[in-house]
Amino acid sequence: MPGYIVTGTPRSSTDGGTSHADVRPKACRSLWDARARASTTSVASAWIPIARSVFAPPSQSLTFTSYGSGGAETYLASLDKAVDACSSLSFLASDGTRATGDVERVKNQVALGDASVSFRMHWKFDQDGFKSDTFVLVTTVRVGEATVTDVADASVGSQLSASKKRAFIPKVDPDMLNSQVAALRRAQSH
Known part of the structure; x- marks a missing residue:
């Protein structure tokens, strides 16, 4: 992946699983699991943390997941349905408090593969007086x-105005994502 470096150890799994977070409502669980590299219906998955070669947020991870016959289409449809059903969700933060995040569909993010779903999550933290916002695409x-x-x-720290926070979306590199979609297509044709 030109322009990117691997920032951690690649990992794989053959049991899919779910994330360990306590997510409410349950209808939103699949959205959190997608963020956490988990899919209960997958056959196998592998993920890798990456970053641009030059300092440029955001931090990223790529997860490649395989499914049995019809499973990938069903999985994507369930994500699509969950995005429509969940405008917000809550989860247990690492400090044990319950945090609430907003969820919204992001349209026209990519036009790759057979189908795609994009959504943004946003939540605020106030830890010992340090306020920050987390945005996840x-x-x-x-x-x-x-x-x-x-x-x-x-x-980001709390320096962004409320209007900028409402509009902020981490960027997807379409060339990088396109190269990974092409690699998946090649792998399935063998």
């Missing part, structure tokens, strides 16, 4: 019986 692209999910996280 999750983009899942289906190619045949597999998906690639790009999760872009950006945290």
Whole structure:
């Protein structure tokens, strides 16, 4: 991936699983799981943390997931439905408090693969007087019986105005994502 470096150890799983976060309402769980690299219906998955070669937020991870016959289409449809059903969700933060995040669909983010879903999550933290906002853009692209999910996280201090926070979306690099979609397509044709 020209212009990117691997920032951690790649990992893989053959059990899909779910994230360990306590997410409410349950109808929103699949959105959090997509962010956390988990899919209960997958056959196998692999993920890798990446960053641009030059300092440029956000931090990102790519997750490649394979499914049984019809599973990828069903999974993407469930994400699509959850985005429509969940305008907000709550989860247990690392400090044990319950945080609430807003969720909204992001249209026209990518036009790759067989189908795609993009959504933005946003929540605020106030830890010992330090206030920050976390923005996460999750983009899942289906190619045949597999998906690639790009999760872009950006945290900013409270210096952004309320209107800029409402409009802020971490950026997806369409060239990088397109190269990964093409790699998935090639892998499935063999």
